[in-house]
Amino acid sequence: MTRTVGIGVIGMGWMGEAHSRAYRAIPDRFADAGIRPRLVVCADPVELRAQNAQQRFGFERYVTDWRAVIDDPAVEAVSVTAPNGMHLEINRAAAAAGKHILCEKPVGRFPEETLLSAQAAQEAGVLTFVGFNYRWAPVLQYARQLIQAGELGRLTHYRGRFLNGYAGNPNGFLSWRFEEAQGLGTLGDLMSHAIDMAHMIAGPITSLTSDREIFIRERPIPQPGVGTHYDVGRADSPRGPVTNEDYVSALVRFANGARGQLESCRIINGSKCDMSFEVHGVNGAIKWSFERMNELQLQRRNDANPAEDGYLTLQSGPAHPYHGHFNPAWAAGLGYDDLKTIESYTFLSSIVAGQQGEPGFAEAAAVARVQQAMLRSWESGHWETVQF
Ligand SMILES: NC(=O)c1ccc[n+]([C@@H]2O[C@H](COP(=O)([O-])OP(=O)(O)OC[C@H]3O[C@@H](n4cnc5c(N)ncnc54)[C@H](O)[C@@H]3O)[C@@H](O)[C@H]2O)c1
Structure with missing residues (x-):
């Protein structure tokens, strides 16, 4: 049985691209899992970046205001790949809207903001994941x-x-x-x-x-x-x-x-x-x-x-x-982007299982x-x- 998970990605720089590429690789690399990421919407205030990412990775649409990602009912999980200064605000809004969150590190500008992000997610009961990708070698x-x-x-x-x-x-x-x-x-x-x-x-x-x-x-x-x-x-x-x-x-x-x-x-x-x-x-x-x-x-x-x-x-x-x-x-080795694929697969697996990873x-x-x-x-x- 296939389980589709609607994805929004916020911030289409290096990491936004890496996350998008990783989601696309899941049905191939983890075919047996039956998880199908649906790339719903990507966001970046630099319109050209958002537009390029939509075309390159096959998102259904792009937006320049990240709030439109959070407001989209087809989005079940968000990747937060904007600069660190945005993480807490986006995490809070995503958690309040019941979206599961894969946030790049650090999860806040300062440690206090990471703790506040964790509190917001816990109170909202959403599942979270963090881009500590080196773990996955x-x-x-x-x-x-x-x-x-x-x-x-x-x-x-x-x-x-x-x-x-x-x-x-x-x-x-x-x-x-x-x-x-x-x-x-x-x-x-x-x-x-x-x-x-x-x-x-x-x-x-x-x-x-x-x-x-x-x-x-x-x-x-x-x-x-x-x-x-x-x-x-x-x-x-x-x-x-x-x-x-x-x-x-x-x-x-x-x-x-x-x-x-x-x-x-x-x-x-x-x-x-x-x-x-x-x-x-x-x-x-x-x-x-x-x-x-x-x-x-x-x-x-x-x-x-x-x-x-x-x-x-x-x-x-x-x-x-x-x-x-x-x-x-x-000895046919993996590379950096493969670690991101394992990371996003593990995140989506936790959503499908309904268990914090x-x-x-x-x-x-x-x-x-x-x-x-x-x-x-x-x-x-x-x-x-x-x-x-
Ligand atoms: N896990 C890793 O190995 C790794 C590696 C690099 C970066 N990171 C983390 O990823 C995050 C992004 O880093 P990057 O290297 O991709 O940065 P980047 O500067 O390449 O990309 C950031 C993107 O966010 C966009 N942006 C700015 N304000 C925004 C807003 N309000 N809403 C939506 N998008 C906005 C920018 O236009 C840009 O396209 C950072 O938190 C960084 O620490 C993690």
């Missing part, structure tokens, strides 16, 4: 299974990082990403993924001490509606101030007693998208980086034969969760509480407790 899902089965033993320490050079060019435009009024900088953007990954792999963070810095203090002012955050201006373009952080680091303690370090940066040279971690337990260790997302490094302590006690490389394959939906072959707004709220402790630590210069 098949070898990572397998890593989580290994850790939950106790294969590494008690966890002792964890290092997570998201080092990305997307803003490394000092002529990169001063988009909404660099304005404090529009939300946090790297703490909301890259660090939210790193915190969520730490929670998924090593469990909740309970206390921390954190630092931050702005390394590139001015950028060229962009023309409204033109380009994405990868576009650059001229060296002589008029400039404005960067008002949120480029860099964040933290020492953290986990509820299970493990100790850890987190680091994220958006202007770094060298690393392109090093969203990675290394986790250690008393019986072994695992490490992974998105830059080689189809490989998992696994070490099992081997006291009987220390000569072979070292990291082994596992290649992604059909024995790992979801991989077989994309390819029957070992993970990561939803509860997991985003857990990330937000860690971010709140980081913000407090920037002010106090001390260790801070994560307040639940």
Whole structure:
């Protein structure tokens, strides 16, 4: 039996396109599930973007005011892929209208707004999901299974990082990403993924001490509606101030007693998208980086034969969760957009089942509480407790 779910997408930039593409892929990649996304309406205040997206992805119509998406009775679920500053307002309106929500991270401009989004969704009883897409790499899902089965033993320490050079060019435009009024900088953007990954792999963070810095203090002012955050201006373009952080680091303690370090940066040279971690337990260790997302490094302590006690490389394959939906072959790897397909499939599956999935707004709220402790630590210069 086929179940159709009416979809609206709000904000047709990079992520709006990625979500639309992902919904379209579900009847192909997850054919057995019988879920048929109906692309009802897409919204963007830049009409050309909305119109292009309608034609490209096959939406039934486009609008320039996102409220028309929420008001459409054919829309059962919305993807919120507008800038962070819009997330709370859209989430509240969507929840009040009874729409299920897949919101990009961060779920609010500031941690408080993420908590308010979570509250609104809970009160309205709608199902939620969050774009913490790195979770969905098949070898990572397998890593989580290994850790939950106790294969590494008690966890002792964890290092997570998201080092990305997307803003490394000092002529990169001063988009909404660099304005404090529009939300946090790297703490909301890259660090939210790193915190969520730490929670998924090593469990909740309970206390921390954190630092931050702005390394590139001015950028060229962009023309409204033109380009994405990868576009650059001229060296002589008029400039404005960067008002949120480029860099964040933290020492953290986990509820299970493990100790850890987190680091994220958006202007770094060298690393392109090093969203990675290394986790250690008393019986072994695992490490992974998105830059080689189809490989998992696994070490099992081997006291009987220390000569072979070292990291082994596992290649992604059909024995790992979801991989077989994309390819029957070992080492025929998935890419970023495939993670978005798994994400949107899992979201729609939760709607069809009528059950809250993970990561939803509860997991985003857990990330937000860690971010709140980081913000407090920037002010106090001390260790801070994560307040639940
Ligand atoms: N999960 C990930 O890996 C990932 C990657 C990139 C971005 N993101 C998140 O996705 C969101 C969007 O980022 P992006 O890179 O697609 O940005 P983008 O700037 O490429 O696109 C944002 C779009 O929203 C539109 N917009 C602006 N105001 C709007 C409004 N009031 N209503 C509807 N649309 C509006 C803009 O015109 C633009 O087309 C952000 O929250 C960001 O943090 C997540």
